[in-house]
Amino acid sequence: MEKQVKNITVAGAGPVGALLSVMLAKQGYKVDLFESRVDSRKASIYQGKSINLALSDRGWLALQAVGLDESIREHAIPMYCRVMHDLQGNLTKQPYGKENQAIWSVSRSGINEQLISLAEAEPLIDVHFEHHLTQLDFDSASSVFSTKDKETKHHQSDLLFGADGAFSKVRRLAQELTKERISYSLEYMPQSYIELTIAANKDGSHKLEKNALHIWPRKAFMLIALPNTDGSFTCTLFLNHEGELSFESLNSREKVTGFFEDNFADALPLLDNPVDDFMQKSASPLCLVHIYPWVVNNKVGLIGDAAHAMVPFYGQGMNCGFEDCRILNELIDEHAHNWDHILAAYQAERKPNGDAIIELAKRNFVEMSDLSGDSDFLLRKKIESEFNRMYPQLWVPLYSMVTFSPHLPYSSALAIGEIQKEIMDEIMQLDNIHQEWQAPHVYQLLHKLVLEKLEK
């Protein structure tokens, strides 16, 4: 029996909640967007609490679907390559894709504020800040919020989306209050992180190459830096939470200073008081969250990090959340606003892709922190890139499938990537591959293996 859906509640006004609200409003729904925190446009709340974001093609495609891409792009910086900094300060550049392909550095707070302003401009959207979700009825989608003045507000709608992030309250209430068979996992990574800063030069220019993502890969840990429009870089140090060399073990100014001198000698003079920051900030954890189902009673759905929290090593967290919105938006048209069908199709299509990008992101820590300084790894990339140049239809590198092929599902990228790895393992076994990697027989074998294993 088709239900009449008119009013939709979105819990969580992060980038995903805001974009989802805009899409739903443009589809004709009355949307109430609730956020527990204060309006970040009035009080800075993100400092030290988030990782700079890399927006890439999946994110752009979703923004484009509702005409928001151009205004966001005005505040974004294209990064065309990784720049690896080794222990001696030598730099190695590695393009992310083909010429002109880039991932885009945006500030978490900046894009969020822009999207909230765009949502507020929609006549069908009401935004409510400082409203804490306290109760949720999963049969009726009615909800209760507590305001900053401790008022209790009852809210009724026809559907509710939890876009409330990795530690989603909507998800927790579903686990506590419903009799659904909810499978769930929360996995802590061994690494935690803190944010550090490289300030702009006095003339407002960047102290490192602007249009690049900088990486100091040190195997068990790493530092990265993403450019901001004001000339600064937001840096993130990923390091084991506990153990021999860790946030826990580096417990004195002397040890921390030595750690930076030994490992990030070229970055140390550029960073703003990294030792103070290290000593004062408490490291944030990195978690993976899996949950199933994403939809309860066809009344409540999860979207974005609430449905699939991942680690930041593929730069896909927000892109994946935006893609959830784009697909949902397409399904609204496809199923002519029949929400039972829309929600079932949304879950069936997105769950395997959420799982796939969680897995890809987890694996990518090793690639970023370890392999990117490894000569075998760099040679693999060169051979792949050369083969891709020769046969662009036959071989798209995994990174490009994830980042620059927004119509290819993450789950397909993962599956194809695994076969590519098998093939490249075989290629790397060839005699003298480091000397002869440009020889024709390498690419003949590659071509043969691709036809055998990938094109069947």
Added chain:
Amino acid sequence: MEKQVKNITVAGAGPVGALLSVMLAKQGYKVDLFESRVDSRKASIYQGKSINLALSDRGWLALQAVGLDESIREHAIPMYCRVMHDLQGNLTKQPYGKENQAIWSVSRSGINEQLISLAEAEPLIDVHFEHHLTQLDFDSASSVFSTKDKETKHHQSDLLFGADGAFSKVRRLAQELTKERISYSLEYMPQSYIELTIAANKDGSHKLEKNALHIWPRKAFMLIALPNTDGSFTCTLFLNHEGELSFESLNSREKVTGFFEDNFADALPLLDNPVDDFMQKSASPLCLVHIYPWVVNNKVGLIGDAAHAMVPFYGQGMNCGFEDCRILNELIDEHAHNWDHILAAYQAERKPNGDAIIELAKRNFVEMSDLSGDSDFLLRKKIESEFNRMYPQLWVPLYSMVTFSPHLPYSSALAIGEIQKEIMDEIMQLDNIHQEWQAPHVYQLLHKLVLEKLEK
């Protein structure tokens, strides 16, 4: 700094909590054993809520360590083989191990009651029924219980073990109350289960072969039956929770009757009102639980299902919990009652083995419900068994490693089993293997592959 441990609390008086208490008391500790339910010796509480248990060598070894094996064995029935019932009622026997190797059918309530009585007989143990754990301080191991009269009891001890099962309250409090980075997963299997009964004949004899575990393998679902000492069988029907053929879809007496007639024609006349039971009982879920760490602040530890809940398809849930107890008991001696060391070693040794048996048990559903009726599978078993007869040192079948090799860690059994599978995959590719499986060249190749892959 070594702490003086004298008093230990055990939360949960299931088989694992009771055995653990006995071991700790025999090591000289004062033990308080708390249980939220009523004393099952006074009121039957298990009906329809548990699966009959198969005690095997790991369980026996643990019981033996504190001299409890003989009294338990008096009420246990050895099962020397699987008996598979096909759709036409034809029977196939498959021995579980060598002659005289058996797994032992025990009733969940029977073994639990025996162990509680044995615990009560220890002067250092106090057992407290109908005490609900409500609070737990993870820094001091002090706890608060609510009694059936709604009294609040504060209890202090030096250590606390959560032996409170798959839905452990101790574990939930650790997740809620501590700042530990606790990774956790709860996974529902697609199948749920209900218990059914085959009553004894009027003369008290069994209606099916007594010394066997009976299986009706039907791929997506199955029925099993384990003998009881009173001549009855406890049967368990495993079936998808929802979907085409499921507890949900079989929603009328007609459909359920048809389901039994179509699939369990030979069992139907033996079962006591299976259609009534099916219609009245609500199916119980099957879950896997992973958690890490198992030890918080060296004050609180998890053991048994609280640390590693698994599905029943390898008959190892209780055996694994008993093995946790045995290993802990050995570590008390090894580390001379230094509990910081004992708990660290316990967690390091048992966590990988918990993970391994959870995985093995999950995979075994396919083996029990599907493969055990498959001719390729049966041939594999025959070849393995023959090779094991020729070279008992070189090849112990996976089932025997898990069930009859109590000194081999589960994690080693899993790893060796995977290599054995690779080897057998290669053997099964041989031409005419179904005709020539007894030919010498088969065993020569097997021998060569084992030396290459397993004995390195």
